[in-house]
Amino acid sequence: MKRLLIDMDEVIADTTGGMVAWYKEKFGGDIDYAKMLEGQSLVKGFPAEHQAIIRQQFFEPGFFRNLPVMDDSVAVVEELNKKYEVFIVSAATEFPNSLTEKYYWLMEHFPFFHWQQLVLCGVKSMIEADIMIDDHVRHLKNFRGKPWLFTAPHNLNEEGFERIDGWKDAAMKLL
Amino acid sequence: MKRLLIDMDEVIADTTGGMVAWYKEKFGGDIDYAKMLEGQSLVKGFPAEHQAIIRQQFFEPGFFRNLPVMDDSVAVVEELNKKYEVFIVSAATEFPNSLTEKYYWLMEHFPFFHWQQLVLCGVKSMIEADIMIDDHVRHLKNFRGKPWLFTAPHNLNEEGFERIDGWKDAAMKLL
Numbered sequence: 001m002k003r004l005l006i007d008m009d010e011v012i013a014d015t016t017g018g019m020v021a022w023y024k025e026k027f028g029g030d031i032d033y034a035k036m037l038e039g040q041s042l043v044k045g046f047p048a049e050h051q052a053i054i055r056q057q058f059f060e061p062g063f064f065r066n067l068p069v070m071d072d073s074v075a076v077v078e079e080l081n082k083k084y085e086v087f088i089v090s091a092a093t094e095f096p097n098s099l100t101e102k103y104y105w106l107m108e109h110f111p112f113f114h115w116q117q118l119v120l121c122g123v124k125s126m127i128e129a130d131i132m133i134d135d136h137v138r139h140l141k142n143f144r145g146k147p148w149l150f151t152a153p154h155n156l157n158e159e160g161f162e163r164i165d166g167w168k169d170a171a172m173k174l175l
Numbered sequence: 176m177k178r179l180l181i182d183m184d185e186v187i188a189d190t191t192g193g194m195v196a197w198y199k200e201k202f203g204g205d206i207d208y209a210k211m212l213e214g215q216s217l218v219k220g221f222p223a224e225h226q227a228i229i230r231q232q233f234f235e236p237g238f239f240r241n242l243p244v245m246d247d248s249v250a251v252v253e254e255l256n257k258k259y260e261v262f263i264v265s266a267a268t269e270f271p272n273s274l275t276e277k278y279y280w281l282m283e284h285f286p287f288f289h290w291q292q293l294v295l296c297g298v299k300s301m302i303e304a305d306i307m308i309d310d311h312v313r314h315l316k317n318f319r320g321k322p323w324l325f326t327a328p329h330n331l332n333e334e335g336f337e338r339i340d341g342w343k344d345a346a347m348k349l350l
Contacts, residue, residue: 003301087301093290099274115268116297123291126178126262128303 003129003145004084004174008102010135010152011070012077012088012110016042018067019057023050036153045153058095065101069109072167078112079175086117087129091139093122131174133164148173178304178320179259179349183277185310185327186245187252187263187285191217193242194232198225211328220328233270240276244284247342253287254350261292262304266314268297306349308339323348 009015019042020031029047036045046054057063080086088106092098099120106118119127124134130145137158140147148170149161164170184190194217195206204222211220221229232238255261263281267273274295281293294302299309305320312333315322323345324336339345 093278093293093295096275096278099278099295100271101275103268103271103274114297115271118268118297119301120268120274120295121291122289122293126294126303127301129301 001083001085002131004080004086005089005124005127005129005132005134006077006080006086007132007134007136007139007150008088008090008092008106009067010042010154011133011150012073013064013105014068014070016045016153018063019046019054021068022057022063023054033153037156040154040157042152042154059097061097062101064092064095064098065105067105070167072171074110076167076171076175077110079171081112083175084131086113087119087127088113088117089119089121089124089127089132091122091124091136092120133170137161176258176260177306179255179261180264180299180302180304180307180309181252181255181261182307182309182311182314182325183263183265183267183281184242185217185329186308186325187248188239188280189243189245191220191328193238194229196243197232197238198229208328212331215329215332217327217329234272236272237276239267239270239273240280242280245342247346249285251342251346251350252285254346256287258350259306261288262294262302263288263292264294264296264299264302264307266297266299266311267295308345312336 031045033045036042043051043054090102092102106113124139125142132143132145133148133150134140135150135152135155140161147161148164149158151163151165206220208220211217218226218229265277267277281288299314300317307318307320308323308325309315310325310327310330315336322336323339324333326338326340
């Protein structure tokens with residue numbers, strides 16, 4: 001059984017969607033997705049005067065716990081979990097409050113996972129696997145298995161990696 | 176630089192010591208270290224009628240956050256951190272509340288670590304490294320690098336692995 005690493009933020013958790021929803025409710029302002037792309041970070045899509053508060057949101061209790069789930073991810077990941085040895089691997093230790101919250105989020109939305117399948121880390125370079133799905137090139141570029149770049153607003157200009165465009169596409173490519 | 180994985184519970188965190196101190200304060204009873212050894216688990220060292228509440232303690236907020244630090248671990252691990260690429264790797268996802276607490280515990284007592292050096296997982300089999308220090312044979316036995324069994328009350332009868340008996344011994348063997 002091949003080992004498959006699946007990222008959380010922007011892959012199974014809709015981090016951009018959650019941040020945009022929070023921002024619109026609080027400030028009502030406009031989001032510039034082109035700047036998100038240009039700056040290779042979701043933070044850059046928000047007005048300059050609010051970027052510090054957007055960054056702070058990642059540290060706030062409840063932010064990660066309440067993120068929406070990516071479209072189609074639950075059904076497709078459940079099937080992948082039958083075919084592969086799946087680990088959900090999140091570079092999360094930068095945000096201490098997220099650690100416990102990510103466990104409960106995963107178990108609520110993807111209840112077929114065993115606690116042994118969650119990995120919370122800072123870098124992914126020491127994890128050995130056959131396939132990695134991630135929205136960040138920094139995690140994919142030194143990976144020795146097959147890397148798949150999961151399309152996100154901040155990575156549309158990245159080249160050099162085969163892409164997965166949403167979970168229906170993942171099903172076609174990996175199931 | 177060789178990659179060195181160091182476990183938390185019973186290796187840098189005195190989990191047995193913390194549990195015994197909590198138990199003695201609450202129940203005042205006696206601990207049977209021989210039974211801990213026989214049962215290969217610290218839980219077995221406590222009176223049978225209290226083993227369920229001992230197990231429950233692992234899930235309680237604050238338990239992991241307040242554990243004592245193992246003797247000599249801070250100074251020796253700080254030196255190891257200069258010589259090796261160190262990751263602190265804890266099979267912790269069984270205990271959701273421990274995840275955020277382990278981050279804060281590590282950063283309080285071992286402030287020289289970067290957040291990128293902490294890994295919280297359920298199994299360690301997918302992590303590639305040169306050396307692993309752990310008190311559990313289940314993590315060491317399929318490791319492809321050099322395994323070191325860190326002596327703990329529950330593993331005194333284990334054979335087949337070279338041992339580290341405390342952090343002064345670790346300094347002699349690894350520095």
